[in-house]
Amino acid sequence: MLGAIEAGGTKFVCAVGDKTGKIIERIQIPTTVPEETMPQVIDFFNGYQLEAIGVGFFGPIDVNMESPSYGSITSTPKTGWRDYPIVKTLAEEFGVPIGFNTDVNAAALGEVTHGAAKGLDSCLYITIGTGIGAGAIVQGNLLQGLSHPEMGHILVRRHPQDEYQGKCPYHGDCLEGLAAGPAIEDRWGAKGIDLVDKPEVWDMQGYYIAQALMQYVLILSPKKIILGGGVMHQKQLFPTIYKYLNEFLAGYVSLPELSDYIVSPGLGDHAGITGSLMLAKQALQENN
Amino acid sequence: MLGAIEAGGTKFVCAVGDKTGKIIERIQIPTTVPEETMPQVIDFFNGYQLEAIGVGFFGPIDVNMESPSYGSITSTPKTGWRDYPIVKTLAEEFGVPIGFNTDVNAAALGEVTHGAAKGLDSCLYITIGTGIGAGAIVQGNLLQGLSHPEMGHILVRRHPQDEYQGKCPYHGDCLEGLAAGPAIEDRWGAKGIDLVDKPEVWDMQGYYIAQALMQYVLILSPKKIILGGGVMHQKQLFPTIYKYLNEFLAGYVSLPELSDYIVSPGLGDHAGITGSLMLAKQALQENN
Numbered sequence: 001m002l003g004a005i006e007a008g009g010t011k012f013v014c015a016v017g018d019k020t021g022k023i024i025e026r027i028q029i030p031t032t033v034p035e036e037t038m039p040q041v042i043d044f045f046n047g048y049q050l051e052a053i054g055v056g057f058f059g060p061i062d063v064n065m066e067s068p069s070y071g072s073i074t075s076t077p078k079t080g081w082r083d084y085p086i087v088k089t090l091a092e093e094f095g096v097p098i099g100f101n102t103d104v105n106a107a108a109l110g111e112v113t114h115g116a117a118k119g120l121d122s123c124l125y126i127t128i129g130t131g132i133g134a135g136a137i138v139q140g141n142l143l144q145g146l147s148h149p150e151m152g153h154i155l156v157r158r159h160p161q162d163e164y165q166g167k168c169p170y171h172g173d174c175l176e177g178l179a180a181g182p183a184i185e186d187r188w189g190a191k192g193i194d195l196v197d198k199p200e201v202w203d204m205q206g207y208y209i210a211q212a213l214m215q216y217v218l219i220l221s222p223k224k225i226i227l228g229g230g231v232m233h234q235k236q237l238f239p240t241i242y243k244y245l246n247e248f249l250a251g252y253v254s255l256p257e258l259s260d261y262i263v264s265p266g267l268g269d270h271a272g273i274t275g276s277l278m279l280a281k282q283a284l285q286e287n288n
Numbered sequence: 289m290l291g292a293i294e295a296g297g298t299k300f301v302c303a304v305g306d307k308t309g310k311i312i313e314r315i316q317i318p319t320t321v322p323e324e325t326m327p328q329v330i331d332f333f334n335g336y337q338l339e340a341i342g343v344g345f346f347g348p349i350d351v352n353m354e355s356p357s358y359g360s361i362t363s364t365p366k367t368g369w370r371d372y373p374i375v376k377t378l379a380e381e382f383g384v385p386i387g388f389n390t391d392v393n394a395a396a397l398g399e400v401t402h403g404a405a406k407g408l409d410s411c412l413y414i415t416i417g418t419g420i421g422a423g424a425i426v427q428g429n430l431l432q433g434l435s436h437p438e439m440g441h442i443l444v445r446r447h448p449q450d451e452y453q454g455k456c457p458y459h460g461d462c463l464e465g466l467a468a469g470p471a472i473e474d475r476w477g478a479k480g481i482d483l484v485d486k487p488e489v490w491d492m493q494g495y496y497i498a499q500a501l502m503q504y505v506l507i508l509s510p511k512k513i514i515l516g517g518g519v520m521h522q523k524q525l526f527p528t529i530y531k532y533l534n535e536f537l538a539g540y541v542s543l544p545e546l547s548d549y550i551v552s553p554g555l556g557d558h559a560g561i562t563g564s565l566m567l568a569k570q571a572l573q574e575n576n
Contacts, residue, residue, distance in 0.1 A: 060541070075540075122433040139429050145410040145509035150541055154503050157445055170540040215442045219507045221433035252363075252458040253348070253438055 056106025344394025
């Protein structure tokens with residue numbers, strides 16, 4: 001039996017499952033502070049005989065195994081979690097191998113093993129919701145270098161009609177500052193879900209997302225692009241994204257048919273927790 | 289003995305060397321048309337007993353081994369070379385394994401094995417010259433997905449003082465269209481080498497390069513960044529790049545000291561040919 005945690009800014013999804021990605025039991029726990037959240041996580045897992053646990057955590061986190069702070073949360077705005085050593089805590093509690101990566105890298109792993117990119121050795125998973133983040137599988141491995149990617153904060157050119165100042169506390173009008181859910185609400189005065197009948201909202205949104213995809217395609221050349229997160233529940237975005245991406249790339253690189261290439265998650269909202277289960281599986285294999 | 293070709297738009301560098309990266313003999317041949325250039329290449333290599341040949345070719349090229357046109361040049365503006373099957377030609381002529389990748393991926397491989405990124409499993413090599421291109425090593429492998437990266441064509445925000453329309457035939461004012469050598473010459477009316485005393489030239493240049501590095505860092509998180517190519521012979525660019533990159537990132541990700549992190553090629557102008565030799569070594573290993 002394997003354990004999995006998908007740790008987001010508002011809730012922890014905890015699950016137990018098997019090596020095939022099958023989820024046997026799952027619960028949700030609110031993300032408050034570690035002193036409240038973690039005992040509930042530990043309680044849940046105490047009911048099972050686990051061989052390993054996989055954790056997909058909202059970034060930034062320290063994923064460098066040679067670093068003294070490996071397995072900790074780093075500069076999160078959720079201050080209770082800053083520097084929290086989640087890998088150490090779980091390893092001491094359960095004495096099993098712990099897999100650890102970002103929530104979006106976990107979702108990419110879920111999609112490449114059991115979702116829309118199954119059978120490929122490369123994919124990019126992007127979530128557009130309260131923030132924008134992305135994870136990637138490159139030649140079969142989770143993308144990692146000096147650290148994990150932080151693709152949501154790339155700079156984009158402004159839509160000609162956009163005068164909104166941007167909402168990122170670090171960069172103002174980076175991609176996340178212009179195109180995540182809170183930016184939509186702040187710019188238009190209503191949540192995305194209440195703006196469905198306003199084409200100008202989705203035109204602008206598609207323009208920014210397509211621009212980001214252009215950069216990702218030219219830099220990473222993924223074999224499949226998966227767009228998840230709350231904002232992408234607005235399916236009318238897809239044709240606009242295809243239109244702008246074609247316009248921006250101007251035929252320079254040849255891509256598969258865009259409606260096959262840029263898709264919704266095959267696992268729906270379960271990509272992250274399934275991927276966290278696969279992180280547990282990887283951790284178990286690396287320790288055997 | 290291994291053979292290596294670094295094929296650029298103006299010249300082919302051909303060399304023979306050994307598995308340690310040592311170059312024993314090298315020549316240059318002008319890049320005209322295949323019917324003229326290739327017989328001279330073949331003549332040179334005929335003087336040696338080769339075990340494998342590595343080719344680093346100016347892109348775009350087909351590096352997908354499952355594709356029917358694998359090993360060919362694709363949409364190059366040098367029309368004589370379009371669709372030219374260089375891997376097939378060399379394999380038929382010499383009957384040895386042929387390694388094949390972009391010139392910039394080869395240079396990244398040269399730098400990670402024998403240059404500024406030696407000992408690391410990750411680096412990004414960028415050339416800024418008659419064009420802009422980049423290659424990367426990710427977790428020990430040459431970066432490849434659907435195809436090789438085409439990082440020189442990413443979109444950048446304009447420098448506030450820049451009214452130049454851009455020179456890229458595909459995208460107009462993409463990074464290459466605004467910051468490669470021909471754009472400098474076109475915008476300022478003189479070659480970069482004759483503009484050394486004009487700080488506004490290098491401020492603008494540093495602004496664009498730093499913006500590109502921000503995108504590369506957030507998407508790939510390389511462990512070392514190497515800036516090569518003719519434009520980067522202007523060493524005064526480095527402090528400007530560091531300044532703008534710090535400004536753009538605004539402390540969001542932590543990087544090593546930038547003067548250690550973003551450097552000139554350790555192999556100088558030999559990164560590409562050394563890397564092509566390493567492509568030959570890889571091809572030999574994969575065939576044994």
